[in-house]
Amino acid sequence: MCAKLLRGEHAELRGVRMIESPKAVVAILHQGLGDVVMALPMLQCVDDGLPSGSTIHAVVSSRVEESVLRLTRLKSRLVVHHLGDRRDVAAKLESLLLALRLRALNADCLLAPHAPEGVAWATFARIAGAPCAIGPYGKWGWIGFTATIRPEPHEHKAELFARFAREAGFPSDKVQIPNIDMAQIDEASRDFEMPGEGENWITIAPDSKTSKHKRWSTANYRALMARLLADDPSLHIGLIGAPTERVLLEHAAAEFDAARVRLFAHPSIPAALGVLKRARCHIGACSGALHLSTLVGTPIVGLYGPTNPDFTGPYRANTRIVRLGMACSPCYRAGFEEGCGTPLCMEHLEVEQVYRAVKDALTGMPAPDHTPITTTFAIKPSLL
Numbered sequence: 001m002c003a004k005l006l007r008g009e010h011a012e013l014r015g016v017r018m019i020e021s022p023k024a025v026v027a028i029l030h031q032g033l034g035d036v037v038m039a040l041p042m043l044q045c046v047d048d049g050l051p052s053g054s055t056i057h058a059v060v061s062s063r064v065e066e067s068v069l070r071l072t073r074l075k076s077r078l079v080v081h082h083l084g085d086r087r088d089v090a091a092k093l094e095s096l097l098l099a100l101r102l103r104a105l106n107a108d109c110l111l112a113p114h115a116p117e118g119v120a121w122a123t124f125a126r127i128a129g130a131p132c133a134i135g136p137y138g139k140w141g142w143i144g145f146t147a148t149i150r151p152e153p154h155e156h157k158a159e160l161f162a163r164f165a166r167e168a169g170f171p172s173d174k175v176q177i178p179n180i181d182m183a184q185i186d187e188a189s190r191d192f193e194m195p196g197e198g199e200n201w202i203t204i205a206p207d208s209k210t211s212k213h214k215r216w217s218t219a220n221y222r223a224l225m226a227r228l229l230a231d232d233p234s235l236h237i238g239l240i241g242a243p244t245e246r247v248l249l250e251h252a253a254a255e256f257d258a259a260r261v262r263l264f265a266h267p268s269i270p271a272a273l274g275v276l277k278r279a280r281c282h283i284g285a286c287s288g289a290l291h292l293s294t295l296v297g298t299p300i301v302g303l304y305g306p307t308n309p310d311f312t313g314p315y316r317a318n319t320r321i322v323r324l325g326m327a328c329s330p331c332y333r334a335g336f337e338e339g340c341g342t343p344l345c346m347e348h349l350e351v352e353q354v355y356r357a358v359k360d361a362l363t364g365m366p367a368p369d370h371t372p373i374t375t376t377f378a379i380k381p382s383l384l
Contacts, residue, residue, distance in 0.1 A: 113136075113160070239252055284301075299320075320368070322354050
């Protein structure tokens with residue numbers, strides 16, 4: 001997944017004007033936590049190519065995403081602008097005012113890797129007025145972008161996002177693991193009651209927050225936990241999630257020894273990263289916690305069904321992909337984000353299959369390679 005990046009052959013140039021010595025760059029990072037983590041290599045590339053005294057203006061949806069950006073060590077000054085994900089009239093006015101504020105900054109370059117195809121973000125880029133503006137490929141890109149980028153087959157999102165920076169003239173031949181402030185992470189998690197660094201424990205995120213079709217059942221997680229705890233009396237498990245997921249975490253932890261199964265439902269992203277950093281491996285479906293594990297180098301066991309791990313999976317090599325491999329899977333794509341409504345590809349993923357992957361991760365076995373996965377155009381489940 002960290003293969004060398006090639007300049008996009010499908011990028012459509014429309015009179016793009018490269019800036020020889022940019023001083024201010026706007027980055028549209030207006031998606032969920034996982035997408036922001038996958039855009040950090042692009043941000044690192046931009047920062048490396050900017051001269052001293054430059055500024056990066058990042059547009060994010062909330063303070064959660066901002067906290068991830070604040071952990072990245074950048075030499076440039078970072079200014080973060082919040083723009084919620086509402087779609088009402090007030091939100092559209094807020095978006096217009098932000099675009100006008102950015103225009104007043106006279107930014108040299110605007111990168112919009114998270115902008116969906118459509119007229120709204122292209123118009124936002126046009127109002128912001130950067131002479132170099134790179135956006136996603138689509139029929140409305142001409143409104144506000146000087147160049148557009150189209151995904152390539154079997155390209156990971158981190159690679160796709162990095163090509164936005166390359167198209168703007170920031171040189172990079174590979175996806176860079178971002179430089180994270182580990183001291184801040186350690187400080188944020190210092191007061192948690194958990195095993196110390198190097199002790200025997202793992203983390204599990206049993207929820208995929210906004211996307212129910214990506215979840216593995218709580219009953220399956222409980223069965224997995226019971227087997228792992230029975231195997232090794234010294235093992236501890238941390239159930240990790242957002243504060244809004246506490247009820248689900250409590251349900252998953254019910255009837256287990258509280259000294260061995262602990263809950264971490266904390267709003268602080270640095271604290272969550274501190275918990276993940278101390279784990280021997282992290283287990284979960286396609287969610288923000290998997291991508292956070294990437295930042296601290298924790299081995300990952302990722303459970304996949306509707307989504308394509310080759311496109312949206314963690315971009316470190318120490319990731320084990322566990323999937324059923326149904327003919328209709330993965331099906332998650334533009335216009336089909338909620339899946340078929342009956343996620344058999346997750347429901348029938350067996351505890352034994354996940355258990356074996358976790359045991360391999362705990363013994364230090366390297367993650368196996370797999371054949372590149374192609375997203376399907378399925379609209380209903382195939383037969384098992």
